[in-house]
Amino acid sequence: MPGYAIAHLWDVDVNADIVEYLEKIDSTLAPFGGRFLVHGGTQRVIEGPKSSVAIVLEFPDYQSVNDWHTSAAYQAILPLRLRNCSSVAVIADYCGDDHVSTDVLKEVVSDD
Template identity: 80%
Template sequence: MPAYAIAHLWDVDVNAEIVEYLERIDGTLAPFGGKFLVHGNPQRRGEGPESAIAIVIEFPDYQAVNDWYDSAAYQEILPLRLNNCSSVATLAPFCGEDHVATDVLKEVVSSD
């Protein structure tokens, strides 16, 4: 099942470090089968900062997305992004074709 790296970035300072990050990130994705699904503008924000953008990268499975994020290659360039924007990043597995919103309630109840 696929898995995803999902990021929300805002107040991005597009400078030499961000350009370097963008020039290098594709090379970090390739060994783990990562590919961009959502990246760049135009995007409509329903909520949150006006400058916010969403990024979604798909991986073959949850292990691959975690291995990519923890890889030396990605960790080497990560500060280039972190130092030049505000962001939240999440690594998440695919929830399944038949998932409905109330399925998350089963997880809450079973953890009590």
């Protein structure tokens, strides 16, 4: 089942660091089977900072997205992004085709 990296960025300063990050990120994804699902294009902020953008990357599985994020290649370019925007980033696994919203309640109860 796929794994995802999801980022919410705002107040992005598009400068030489960000350009370098964008020029290098694709090569960090390839070894782990990662690809962009959402990146640029038409986005309308309906909650949160108006300068926000959403990014969604898909990987073959949860382990692959973790391995990508901790890879030396990605860690080398990550500071280029971090010092030029505010962000929240999450790594998540696919919830499954039969998932319904109340399934998360089972997880909360089982964690207690």
